[in-house]
Amino acid sequence: DYGGSAGLKTIASPTGQSEHILVMLEGLPLNSPQWGGFDLGSLPEEFIGQAELFRGNGSSLYGSGAVGGTVNLSVHGRPNSYLRSKTGSFGERGTSGKISLPVIGGSVSVLGTSYKNLGDFRDNNDFTQNASALQIDLPSGNLWNMSYLGFRSDSDRGLAGAESWLTPFARKTNDELIQIVSLRGLSAWGQTNISVGKLESDEHYMDSNPDYPEESRHEVSSLRFRAVQKFFQRNGNQYTITTEGSEHRIESDNTGDQKDQQAAVGLLSIFKPTANTSISPSIRADWNSSQIEIIPTGSVALLHLFDGQVLKTLRVNFGTSYRYLGKRLYSYSSTEELMVYERWDASVSFMITEIGRVIPVLELGARNLADKKNLQSVYGYPEPERALFGQLTLKFR
Template identity: 25%
Template sequence: MFILTIRNILIFLVFSQFAFGQTASISGSVSENGAVLPFVNLILKETNKGTASDQNGYFQFKNLAKGNYVIMATAIGFEPYQKTITLSEGQNLLVKIEMTAAAEALDEMVVTGTLKAVNRMESPVPVEVYSPTFLKQNPTANVFEALQNVNGVRPQINCNVCNTGDIHINGLEGPYTLVLIDGMPIVSGLGTVYGLSGIPNSLIDQIEIVKGPASTLYGSEAVGGLINIITKHAPEAPNFFVDTFGSSWGEFNLDVGTKFSVGKKTDALLGVNYFRYDNPIDNNNDNITDLTLQDRISIFQKWNLKRKNSRLFAVAGRFFYEDRWGGELQWTPKFRGGNEVYGESIYTRRWEVIGKYQLPTKEKMLLSVSYNSHHQNSVYGDIPYIADQRIGFGQLTWDKTLGKHDFLLGAAIRYNYYDDNTPATANLEDEVSIPSVFVQDELKFNSKHSLLGGLRYDYDSRHGSIFTPRGAYRYKLTDNDILRLNFGTGFRVVNLFTEDHAALTGARDVIIAEELEPERSVNFNVNYLKKIYANNGTFISFDASAFYTRFSNQILPDYDTNPNQIIYDNLKGKSVSQGISANFDLVFPNGIKFLIGATYQDVTNTENGITQEQILTESFTGTWNLSYTIRSLNLSLDYTGNLYGPMRLPLLGELDPRSEFSPTWSIQNIQFTYKGIPNFEFYGGVKNLLDWTPNRGNPFIIARANDPFDRNVQFNASGNVVPTADNPFALTFDPSYVYGPNQGIRAFFGLRYSVF
């Protein structure tokens, strides 16, 4: 009996050991865009088993029997993740969980609206925020192109040949938009389009957009709105990353970067962007390149120094060089500046430095400085345009809270220098320093009501004292309903010396008909935000605004009164931009997401009782983004697009046969992204699915493309073009009739690799 019992025990132990040896397990990691996510809750549905990812994003379920399981991961600010898996006996299954930020994550921190970090929902100034995920949904070689899918924001191409451009917000021209990098106004005037090129998208933490005047905090040029590109801090960036793609047109883009430490107190971030396009294409058969050829490199580096009490000390720098040209297909560099073959060739060299230093005082005081130098060597046919622009900026702010008052006091100085080879600066460079002081107070009555007021004083030696007040009121009706009212004034000290002077023959005189006053604006904005959380996990967000901006003293150049002069004076009337804008965000628990935006606007200029629609300003816009993730296949789909209503176009005269108004047009894109291999993402798709280009419905886009040097154009004694058999429409060569990209349908493919 004893022997039998021993035998039974031995058999039991053997089978038990065998059984325990055959139990299965599930382990893996949780991440978002390659970054590990700690403390994510994980459960196996319909079991009592649960765990959480550790500080390295790792998790494990042990001692599982074979069978089917549903693993679910949840975390605040992220969409729930769910996947069905099958375990075999004794299997150790590895699962990689990729979380997606929830669309309802409206509580991110923003800094642009009030110059201090605040919760977006608590900000009295409406700020739109776009994450790196937004940039990935329609990959582009620069931020300038990426903004085409932001509601109410339109990248405007100003030249069919050289493809330079600017950013329009709510229908206002590019000079009224201030572009910031890490809160510093280093991009303006001559360098706007270049400042938005060459920053690796992988180094961008978020893009903040404020629509409406922000001159109280940011000074001149922040009249129509501002765009703040905020770069990552080194600890948040990947250890190494590569993002590269190419298109069927022959475009090639490469982003590569890394982070490293120098000692124990210094972290550094390094990124390089390289873009090349050297494949002349002429699909509209006018012998002019449809897309400017480019060879561009940008090097960006950012240093963060660790200090006591977590005080901020960061320094960043960027170097940018670009060689771009467009023109007749037979153009080569040997024709540069000559009159045999027409080409527009632009060499750009630019460097920037930014610094932020929190003073070692008990009070919260921040010193911010920036400086940039922009040199441009351009030729437009046989007309040279050589320009230098330097901008320096320094600002000291004091952030102080007293009771219910949250004060921000500041002093700033801005230095502008500009010189070119045109008659505009023949006798004197444009050089000025503008000191400023400003104060802002946000009074929080209670959790529902807050009131913000601000005032800025600038002194310009050319224009004297300039005051710009602002006000904002936030009413939190419920936790999911917010009403904002904003009032602001803006001013812009106009730099008359822009790249438009490249169109001069060199013989025109610049005439300032009167003492020019700064352009001034008054803006009103009403914003309403509504969030809805359904019981089934569906999320809905509705964000709507009504805006009104009125300009006075607007400065416009007069090329027509005297063909030998450019006459500048202030507009004797008004310019008005008004309209409504709305964004609708819808997220389903199955992974389908919709983001739809629409803007209707009316932008007019009135002088001498005559009101006219502003040129190159669309009457309505629409943007959309449809995303769907098939989690079982690690595959996501993004369908993005925009829609633009008619806009008045620049004709050359009454005989010009081109359409006075553009049609309603749309650019649409589709992309597929596969994330089934650790650290890798493969993506590809088609851009401009409809193959739309501006030449549809027009006899030509570029006037006199067959005679770019106007050799066969005849003028009368007054300097006006005379119709001839060779020139029946009385035109001169002109590439400015442009309202959209001239690049047709194309396929693209790319990959991303990140190591954290």
């Protein structure tokens, strides 16, 4: 949370950069193809019912951006109907609600929120947001379900700037529109999940400072498709195939008009050589219309359960991940091709016998923070730096 309610809302990453966290909504990526991250301030927290966190590299499962972790948000899990109002310091006030009605064995829900924060501990630090959503869940046969999520948000904020460079006249408005249609169910093959989404964003920045006037607009339109087929377990083994496709159109006053398509296919396998051991390798290939060669990523994880009195669980993980970074974001890039930001990490963790109600977990590992060799023309970074890490976590029951 940078700069109070009007600032950028992101998720901390073990790599130190928020754009290394892939944010998904109902299984579809939300990260901007222009700057690589996602501003959580554009998605009201009142609409989120639950969230799943996947730690570590996940590009072999989810693609670009899943370098430091993956977060999947869902609107499901909220009460059927509610009305909530809040108020607080610095001129904070807001009202949100949801009305849910049963329809044909399913439900139709309407959500709305209005939020304002003056942020008057600084000048030009206010934030206003009005958002609404329509959620439809309908059964399609005995084992299938179809859902629709339509979400719109309009926000206006002041950009106070840094203490060393105040911007008392800078303003930014964001108009967001998200539509997702999903089909989930069971067949003779296993569990199927198909999602199609349209994401549109219109950002308008204006600084009316008489000495340094500036104005720019960035419009991003993304069409995404993702299909996941999880086959039934056979002989203790299980396979999951993922296919994805997307098209991004960007109209930017700074970088010009950009357009590219992406496609990917991935395979996750789970093998159980013994009753207490499972091995999970995954591999994925990504293609981009701006990239000549296919980007491969992979990972392997091992989990073993012990019957002893001291050591209970052993986890070993190694994988590679990446994120696209290209001309569509930095207009001064010296190359026409899309550049790739790569990373790898490896870790081993031990779960020790609980002491009372405390479960100790020790994790050790190493990571390559980033392979910046492809970015020297833009940033002039040195060769990759590697680091060792370790942490002890105490889980309380």
